[in-house]
Amino acid sequence: MKKGGFLIGKTAIQPVDSCRIADYPIKPMWTDLIDIIEKSARRFWRTAMRGHVFNLELAKTIGFASLMLVGISLAEDWFAGMVFENVGFVYLYFLPIWFSARKGGRLAGGLISVMTATKWAMFADARYPLLAWMLNVVILAGVMMIFETLERRMARVSKEAATDPLTGLLNRAAFVNQGKEILHENENTRSQCAVVLLDCNKFKAINDRYGHAAGDEALKVLARALKDSSQGDDLIARLGGDEFVVLLAETDSIGANLFMNRLNGTLRRASAELAFELSASAGIAYYGYDGRSLDILMQVADEKMYRNKQRSNLALATMAESGVSNIV
Structure with missing residues (x-):
């Protein structure tokens, strides 16, 4: 409210005596309504295009x-x-x-x-x-x-x-099919990604000492840890036995290092609730640096994982830049 008059929109309307209305820059009231409708329409359209109002x-x-x-x-x-x-x-x-x-x-x-x-x-x-x-x-x-x-x-x-019945993850065939599609998209968009191959440490000893039920539980816990540590666009699969693979979409060495750290923390917390210590060895291969096909990336990651498994009794060594990681 303004002294001696009132506001409509941004225009002050002053009391008039005998002067002509045309002398004052009066903004018609319906223009405010039109502005409101226009802004609401633009906001609705932007929101709709983002998929928040209806499914496009x-x-x-x-x-x-x-x-x-x-x-x-x-x-x-x-x-x-x-x-x-x-x-x-x-x-x-x-x-x-x-x-x-x-x-x-x-x-x-x-x-x-x-x-x-x-x-x-x-x-x-x-x-x-x-x-x-x-x-x-x-x-x-x-x-x-x-x-x-x-x-x-x-x-x-x-x-x-396409699913592994024990862990609920993708099986090898489904991972290969979907992984090749992701790499093909990466070739067009020039995005980065990484392939992580993991192997459960001392899995045979867990089976021999605690039984096959404990071995199955170890695989399930490791599968859940991989899910909790990954992002929505990542592919996770059980290749067979105690081997797992993760395709980290749109991830560089820093993102892969963060993934390994999250996985390490999750496994440490899970081991505290189990009768045995759960750990894994991992190898990382980077798209573009180590290869451009899924088969080559998995082969390189497997070789790095095998070398790292030989040092599985050492302390945690996460070296994402070299593509070799170990989780203890």
Whole structure:
């Protein structure tokens, strides 16, 4: 509030007597409302593009499935008109429903099912159009649920085929396939990464003294420690036996050193709760410096790990610059 007048936006409105209103730079009140709407729209758009308001991939899925639905409708009308009447394309309408359920889940599949049912109801000569529309929605939603259930089962089977059953980590085949894709992206983006190969120290002695159950527990604890020490984009796998591998995405020697330090601390804390001491030897190979293919990086990391394992009874030696590390 200003003495002798009031404010609208940033413009002071003073009391007027006999002078003309045009002499004062009065800002219309609706311009403030327009500014608010404009700023809100810009903020909503920026937030939406970051994926905070809606899932951008979901929107793309629905949009592409809608285009498929329109294309099938046009093809059906054209084909029926050019050749003969009553040509049924009903099964083709399941294609956008299957695609949307596969890519976007139940929400996208349900929306496309409702759109398909609405399209059928618009051109159907039914005595009770609302009832026919509801029946079509139920039928198509059931088809969508079948597609979505089959997709989840296929995804579960695929995950089980790519997962180590004891630790829940990736197995060797899955790690190689996904690792090669990451290295291919690194080749295009010129990003750094590192491959860490680990071997559980004295694993045979743990099995012989404490039993195979203790050996399995050691592998599980080591797998959890690797998960807790890594980042979201890193790949972790059990190669077999007591050997593990980690692909540290977008990581240089400093990041690899930090990873090793985190892993070392996690294993030390875990050893305090176990009946045996849990430690591991590791070797690190850096993309670009030690090689550019996954096979070469794993081979170099394995050689460094083997050399380091010979010194596993020494004190902790983490030398990320040389690519050799040891966890005791």
